[in-house]
Amino acid sequence: MSADEPKKSKVELIKEASIGLRGSITSELADAETDHVADATTKLLKFHGTYQQDDRDLRKPRRKQGLGKAYSFMVRNRIPGGKITAAQFLGELDIADQLGNGTIRITTRQSIQLHGVVKGNLWSTIHRINEIKLSTQSACGDVTRNVCCCPAPLRQNGLRDQLQQLADEIAVHVRPKTKAYHEIWIRDVETGEREQVVGPPTEPEPDPIYGKAYLPRKFKIGLALCDDNCIDVYDNDLGLLGVTEGEQLIGFNVLTGGGMGTTPSKKNCFPALAKRLTFVKTEHLLPIITAIILVQRDFGNRADRSQARMKYLIHNLGLPAFKAKVEEYLPQAEAICGVPEGTLPRPLPEPHPADVTRHDDHLGWHEQGDGKWFMGLPIENGRVKDEGEYRLKTALRKLFAEHVSNARLTAQQNIIFCDLDAQQREPIERLLAEHGVDTVDKISNARRFSFACPALPTCGLAVTESERALPGVIDEVEAELRELGLPEEQFTIRMTGCPNGCARPYNADVGLVGRSVDGKTGQGRYTVFLGGNLLGTRMNQIFKDQVPRSEIVETLRPVLLHFKEHRHAGEGFGDFCDRIGVEALVEIAGSTV
Known part of the structure; x- marks a missing residue:
C-alpha cells in the first residue's frame, strides 16, 4: 500500500485479494488433514453464509487433554421475508440431524441457523440447502444481509403481499454478482457432483453495487408498515417504512443509520436508531436503495471496523451532508437500475409525517x-x-x-x-x-415478548450466557410480576451475551447485555438498560452496570414496584421508565435497598 492510499483494515485487504470472494476456500475445504480453516478464509466464508466457531464449553477440558479447540461451523440461511415451504423446513431439520448438532435456530432476522457443522460436512450442508431451493449467500459478511419484512399473511388489502414482493425484488437486486458462490457450493446441483471448474478467474466479476471490496461492514434492510412494526424497522441500516392512504401503499419513508452493535470501551461506538431521510414512491425504491449503498461503499470507514457501519458515517457527516451525498449518487444509481436519469426528484423531499404507531408479533x-x-x-x-x-x-x-x-x-x-x-x-x-x-x-x-442471542457455547464474541440464561430470568420475572399483581403487562426483555446487540437489546423496555464474568463464581454480569418500548422507536439507557445474573430481578424489583404505584393510566413499563428518567429511577432503587 502506498503512502497516498488510505489506511485499510486487514479484512479489507483479504476481500480485495479474494478474486470475488473465492480466496483459497475450495482448497482448504478439500484438505482433510485439518478440522478448521485459516483466519483469512473465515473472513471470506462469512459472505457465503457460515462462521467458523468452536465449542467454548469444551475448551478447558480439551486443553487439559492436550487437545485443541473443537471446531465447527454455524451455517445461516438467507430467507427474504422469512418465507419457507414445508418441504424446505423439513429439509432444514434433516440437514441439522444428519450434518449438524440436531437443532436449528430461528434468528432475529427471519432466517435459520444450523450449528455444529464440522468442516468435513460444510460443503454438503450448504449444497443441500441449495438443493431445497434456499441459499446461504450473503447471509453474513460485508454485504446486504437477509432482507426483513412483515411475515403476517394478512391479505385483506394486499399491503403485506406487496411488502413481501418488494423484499424479494430488493434481495435479488443487492445480491453480489460474483459467481464464486455457485462455483464453490452448487455446481451440478441436480446431480450432486462436485466437478472442478476450469479455474477461477484472475479478476473478480464486475459488480456495479459492491465493487471489488464490497461494503465496509454488514448492511441490513427491513420493510414495515406504520401500524405494524414487527421487524424493528428503525434498527436497520436502511429501514423502509410503508406509508398508506386508505388501503393503498403510496410510498416509503426511508430511514438510515440504524444498528445495535457497540464497543463500550470505545467512546465513539454506540447503538443507534435510524434517522428519517426522505420519502420516495414505491417504484423508486431500488434507485434510492442503490444510491445509499453506494455512499456507504465509498465513504464508510475501511480502516477501523468498529467505525464501519453506516450509522457512524451519518453521525460524522451529519444527516444533511449524508443526504446531499445520496443525491449526488442518484444518477449512478439510476443507471445501475436501468431507469432514466432524473427519475427521482432532486432535491430529495422531506419524509412523510407518518411514523410507527403499533407493534404486533402475530402470535x-x-x-x-x-x-x-x-x-x-x-x-x-x-x-x-x-x-x-x-x-x-x-x-x-x-x-x-x-x-x-x-x-x-x-x-x-x-x-x-x-x-x-x-x-x-x-x-x-x-x-x-x-x-x-x-x-x-x-x-x-x-416470556412472549422476550428473546436472546445464542451466545455461549458457540459464539466467539460472547462474554456471558444469553440463550441458556434468559429462560431462568423470565421464570423469576414472572414470579415477581405475579406478586406485584402485574402478570399481564406487555414489555420487551431482550438479552445478549455481549454488547454487539444481535437480539436488539438497546431499544427494548428492558435490555440485558453481557458485560463480564466473575472470576471467582463464574457468574455472568450484565448491564441493565431501561426505557425502550414495544414500538421499537426509542433507545433505552443504562440503569445499572455489572449486575450479576442472580441479582437481575432483584435489581428490577424496586423499579417495577414504583411502576405499579405511580404509572399513568395505560402507560407501558418502558414509557414509564422514560418519563421518570434513569437518574430518578436509580435514586428510587437506592432508597428502597
Whole structure:
C-alpha cells in the first residue's frame, strides 16, 4: 500500500485479494488433514453464509487433554421475508440431524441457523440447502444481509403481499454478482457432483453495487408498515417504512443509520436508531436503495471496523451532508437500475409525517382475509429442539408433514403457519399439546415478548450466557410480576451475551447485555438498560452496570414496584421508565435497598 492510499483494515485487504470472494476456500475445504480453516478464509466464508466457531464449553477440558479447540461451523440461511415451504423446513431439520448438532435456530432476522457443522460436512450442508431451493449467500459478511419484512399473511388489502414482493425484488437486486458462490457450493446441483471448474478467474466479476471490496461492514434492510412494526424497522441500516392512504401503499419513508452493535470501551461506538431521510414512491425504491449503498461503499470507514457501519458515517457527516451525498449518487444509481436519469426528484423531499404507531408479533390464530387462517407459534429464543417432555422438533416435523404447507419466520424468532383451514385448529393444537409445546395463550407476556442471542457455547464474541440464561430470568420475572399483581403487562426483555446487540437489546423496555464474568463464581454480569418500548422507536439507557445474573430481578424489583404505584393510566413499563428518567429511577432503587 502506498503512502497516498488510505489506511485499510486487514479484512479489507483479504476481500480485495479474494478474486470475488473465492480466496483459497475450495482448497482448504478439500484438505482433510485439518478440522478448521485459516483466519483469512473465515473472513471470506462469512459472505457465503457460515462462521467458523468452536465449542467454548469444551475448551478447558480439551486443553487439559492436550487437545485443541473443537471446531465447527454455524451455517445461516438467507430467507427474504422469512418465507419457507414445508418441504424446505423439513429439509432444514434433516440437514441439522444428519450434518449438524440436531437443532436449528430461528434468528432475529427471519432466517435459520444450523450449528455444529464440522468442516468435513460444510460443503454438503450448504449444497443441500441449495438443493431445497434456499441459499446461504450473503447471509453474513460485508454485504446486504437477509432482507426483513412483515411475515403476517394478512391479505385483506394486499399491503403485506406487496411488502413481501418488494423484499424479494430488493434481495435479488443487492445480491453480489460474483459467481464464486455457485462455483464453490452448487455446481451440478441436480446431480450432486462436485466437478472442478476450469479455474477461477484472475479478476473478480464486475459488480456495479459492491465493487471489488464490497461494503465496509454488514448492511441490513427491513420493510414495515406504520401500524405494524414487527421487524424493528428503525434498527436497520436502511429501514423502509410503508406509508398508506386508505388501503393503498403510496410510498416509503426511508430511514438510515440504524444498528445495535457497540464497543463500550470505545467512546465513539454506540447503538443507534435510524434517522428519517426522505420519502420516495414505491417504484423508486431500488434507485434510492442503490444510491445509499453506494455512499456507504465509498465513504464508510475501511480502516477501523468498529467505525464501519453506516450509522457512524451519518453521525460524522451529519444527516444533511449524508443526504446531499445520496443525491449526488442518484444518477449512478439510476443507471445501475436501468431507469432514466432524473427519475427521482432532486432535491430529495422531506419524509412523510407518518411514523410507527403499533407493534404486533402475530402470535395466535388470525383470519388471513382470503378464507384461510394463520397461527403464530412462540418458540423460546428461536431454538427448535426436543428436550425431555418438550418435543418441539418432533411436533414441527408432524405439522409440516401432515397439516402445514408453508410458513413464515418472524423477527421475534417465532414461526407462523400459513394458509390453514378453520377445521385444522383443533388437531394442530392437540398435536402441540401432546408434544409439550405451549401456544401463546399458555405463556406469560414476559416470556412472549422476550428473546436472546445464542451466545455461549458457540459464539466467539460472547462474554456471558444469553440463550441458556434468559429462560431462568423470565421464570423469576414472572414470579415477581405475579406478586406485584402485574402478570399481564406487555414489555420487551431482550438479552445478549455481549454488547454487539444481535437480539436488539438497546431499544427494548428492558435490555440485558453481557458485560463480564466473575472470576471467582463464574457468574455472568450484565448491564441493565431501561426505557425502550414495544414500538421499537426509542433507545433505552443504562440503569445499572455489572449486575450479576442472580441479582437481575432483584435489581428490577424496586423499579417495577414504583411502576405499579405511580404509572399513568395505560402507560407501558418502558414509557414509564422514560418519563421518570434513569437518574430518578436509580435514586428510587437506592432508597428502597
